[in-house]
Amino acid sequence: MTEASAVPDPLAAIRDEFLALSEHERLELLLEFANELPELPERFRDHPDLLERVAECQSPVYIFVEVEAGRVRMHATAPREAPTTRGFASILVQGLSGLAVDEVLAVPADYPQTIGLTRAVSPLRIRGMTGMLARVKRQVRERGAA
Amino acid sequence: MTVEFDPSPRFAGYAHPERLVSGEWLEAHLGTPGLAIVESDEDVLLYETGHIPGAVKIDWHTDLNDPVTRDYVDGEAFARLLGSKGITRETTVVLYGDKSNWWAAYALWVFTLFGHEDVRLLDGGRDKWIAEGRPITTEPSSPAPVDYPVVERDDSRVRAFRDDVLGALGRTPLIDVRSPEEYTGVRTTAPAYPEEGALRAGHIPTARNVPWGRAAAEDGTFKPVEDLEAIYRSEAGLSEGQGVIAYCRIGERSSHTWFVLTHLLGFPDVRNYDGSWTEWGSAVRVPIAQGADPGDAPAS
Numbered sequence: 092m093t094e095a096s097a098v099p100d101p102l103a104a105i106r107d108e109f110l111a112l113s114e115h116e117r118l119e120l121l122l123e124f125a126n127e128l129p130e131l132p133e134r135f136r137d138h139p140d141l142l143e144r145v146a147e148c149q150s151p152v153y154i155f156v157e158v159e160a161g162r163v164r165m166h167a168t169a170p171r172e173a174p175t176t177r178g179f180a181s182i183l184v185q186g187l188s189g190l191a192v193d194e195v196l197a198v199p200a201d202y203p204q205t206i207g208l209t210r211a212v213s214p215l216r217i218r219g220m221t222g223m224l225a226r227v228k229r230q231v232r233e234r235g236a237a
Numbered sequence: 238m239t240v241e242f243d244p245s246p247r248f249a250g251y252a253h254p255e256r257l258v259s260g261e262w263l264e265a266h267l268g269t270p271g272l273a274i275v276e277s278d279e280d281v282l283l284y285e286t287g288h289i290p291g292a293v294k295i296d297w298h299t300d301l302n303d304p305v306t307r308d309y310v311d312g313e314a315f316a317r318l319l320g321s322k323g324i325t326r327e328t329t330v331v332l333y334g335d336k337s338n339w340w341a342a343y344a345l346w347v348f349t350l351f352g353h354e355d356v357r358l359l360d361g362g363r364d365k366w367i368a369e370g371r372p373i374t375t376e377p378s379s380p381a382p383v384d385y386p387v388v389e390r391d392d393s394r395v396r397a398f399r400d401d402v403l404g405a406l407g408r409t410p411l412i413d414v415r416s417p418e419e420y421t422g423v424r425t426t427a428p429a430y431p432e433e434g435a436l437r438a439g440h441i442p443t444a445r446n447v448p449w450g451r452a453a454a455e456d457g458t459f460k461p462v463e464d465l466e467a468i469y470r471s472e473a474g475l476s477e478g479q480g481v482i483a484y485c486r487i488g489e490r491s492s493h494t495w496f497v498l499t500h501l502l503g504f505p506d507v508r509n510y511d512g513s514w515t516e517w518g519s520a521v522r523v524p525i526a527q528g529a530d531p532g533d534a535p536a537s
Contacts, residue, residue: 118281118282118285119285121282122282122285122286125282150279150280171286172280172283172335172364173280173283174280174282174283174285174286175280175281175282175283176280178282210299210304211281211299212281212299213281213296213298213299215298216281216298
């Protein structure tokens with residue numbers, strides 16, 4: 092169970108929330124997450140250069156991670172026409188923001204495969220979230236070390 | 238009991254104008270008996286955010302692909318799916334979706350494998366419908382289930398497999414509809430993020446690169462027939478007598494090109510290689526060419 096213990100509480104809670112639902116309801120929950128993705132803070136809106144494109148997603152999704160006093164904050168933006176991608180980003184924003192650097196780095200790379208969406212959403216689409224998580228961790232590594 | 242065709246002069250030049258409908262036509266025909274509207278998107282949740290009133294959703298992956306084997310569903314599953322969406326064998330099906338109808342064209346191609354006769358695309362797809370301010374609803378459609386007959390797929394006419402492509406090298410023209418970067422074999426992602434889906438980069442030797450999007454205008458509609466003739470006949474050198482095989486990464490973008498060549502230009506023998514680069518680029522010992530040059534067929 093060493094691996095399970097590396098999933099931080101907020102992400103574990105989100106996972107459990109999905110797993111408690113039927114496959115169809117999981118899609119509805121993902122849509123709720125998509126609708127909850129917060130707007131980018133003002134300071135990023137004029138600085139698209141700060142944002143990193145997640146190439147693993149077919150839709151244009153951009154992320155930016157801040158580390159302040161050892162705490163991580165993640166921002167993401169994706170178009171309204173890409174609700175699945177917005178949902179993935181929103182899960183990570185809600186599940187990672189406020190965590191310590193080490194906690195984010197310890198998130199298993201296969202977390203996206205554990206939340207019960209692989210069949211409802213398709214493995215191909217889940218890859219987008221895997222790529223997003225990998226990029227978040229890389230940014231945290233870079234900024235956490237700085 | 239086919240629903241009347243869209244007589245719009247915009248479509249008149251195409252080989253099979255009955256395969257397209259305009260937004261005006263569809264809005265005027267909402268609720269017509271015998272007409273089903275099907276949304277098929279890249280994004281599995283997009284339909285839920287709002288769709289054409291009465292439209293049902295068919296997802297290319299979760300509905301049309303077999304969950305275990307890399308193949309499409311069989312006749313029984315297809316019959317179950319369409320029956321549950323209120324579609325009979327005689328129903329006129331208008332498909333539309335995001336991304337200039339990539340996925341709608343893909344679904345239309347799969348419907349064709351099962352020989353569903355009357356399938357059409359909404360020209361311009363979802364984006365144009367919304368841009369024109371036409372009605373959208375989040376109310377789920379719940380058509381009464383009907384019986385759809387079990388018809389086995391016919392993979393022999395519009396589908397190509399890897400061995401067909403190997404046998405076609407140097408004989409049948411190939412069209413690679415991916416981006417130039419994918420075609421030439423340039424890797425655009427950072428080294429720390431290996432490309433998933435194919436182990437090698439490049440294209441199938443002899444394939445000409447005609448990115449799918451060249452057939453689409455800014456607003457996602459298909460370009461006029463003269464433009465399509467210039468691209469596919471003059472530039473890519475295609476002609477009726479020899480057949481053609483189109484491919485991309487998983488067969489979705491090439492379905493769009495398949496639709497253009499088959500229904501808009503009227504080529505008689507167009508096949509879509511749905512294994513596409515995710516199969517070819519990982520297969521052992523198949524020939525691959527890199528760079529902008531199509532390359533030669535291997536000596537046999």
